[in-house]
Amino acid sequence: MSFEHIIYFVTSGVALLSLNRPKSLNSFNEAMHLEVREAFKLIKADKRVRALVLTGEGRGFCAGQDLSDRNVDPNAESPDLGRSIDKFYNPLIKTIQELPMPVICAVNGVAAGAGANIPLACDLILAGRSAKFIQAFCKIGLVPDSGGTWFLPRLVGMAKAKELALLGEVVSADDAVQIGLINRVVEDDVLRQEAMDLAQKLASQPTKGLAYIKRALNQTFDHGLHAHLELERDLQRLAGQTQDYREGVAAFMEKRTPAFKGE
Incomplete structure (x- = not known):
């Protein structure tokens, strides 16, 4: 499928989705939102995809909403920003969180506004030194x-x-990793390769089991301990029925490297 505002491809079990409006620091307009939505449909439907890397082209990851794409005329009726959030941003965050595979965000350069929060919905965040x-x-x-x-x-x-929210001050990549906002800082020139290598490592793992881990952790704050113990039980029951679990046990007993297929 041909895209104008994003780059999308799949290689070795990893999908790469890169925001591609570099002249506007990859800020979101409606057209890019729609292309990102189509890419996620492809990811969900493609059985080859077992991990996802989300990044941006050029000198910034994403500057949030493209304000020129909205009517902010002080003499006009006030825009309903809630409608934009309902239509685009909330579904995007839910999709990332619910995707049954690891999602790695590689943050290059500026991540501002919604562009600073979309990475937080991902499972692992790598940032270039200049982020x-x-x-x-x-x-x-x-x-x-x-x-x-x-x-x-x-x-x-x-x-x-x-x-962070009240002052809106710039947080460097090094400070972000120190306060627990992101996972790792790498040099700018190896950021994408590091993210792809990590994604390929995850894609070679028992990815159904990883999806269950992601689901359990994402629901940690939704209920109390007793309810969460029951969720762990239910997910463990599902994990135990996968072919990857059988392969993992067999490989352990036979002292060999497992060959997981995400099944």
Whole structure:
């Protein structure tokens, strides 16, 4: 499928989805939203795909919403920003969280506004040394969306979350890893390759089991211990029925490297 505003391909069990509006720091307009949505449909339907790398082209990962794509005329009727969130951003965050495979975000350069929060929905975040994270919403009188007010307190604690959201200050990649916002910092020139290598490592693992792990961890704060123990039981029952579990046990007993197929 041909795209204009994103780059999408699959190699060795890994899908790469790269935002491709570099002149606008990959800020989202409606056309790019629609292409990203189509790419996720392809990912869900393609049995070859066992891990996903999400990144951006050029000198920035994503500057959030393209404000030129909205009517902000002070003399016109106020726009309904909730409609845009309902139509595009919320479904995107839910899709990333619910995707039954590991999602790695490779943050290159600026990640601002929604572009700073979309990575937080992913399972692992790698950032180039020059990456910068900015909760820019407060600068224009808005509230962090795309899960920002949900992810931030869970990742960095409430005090730091309020600091990031209320001040909108730039957070460097090194600071981001120190406060627990992201997982790793790598040099800019190897960022994409590091992300692809990590994704291929994950794609070679028992990916149904990884999907169950992701599901359990994502639901950690949804209920109490007793309910979560029951969820673990239910997911373990499903994991135990996979071919990968059989292969893993057989390989352990035979002292050989397992050959997982994600089945």
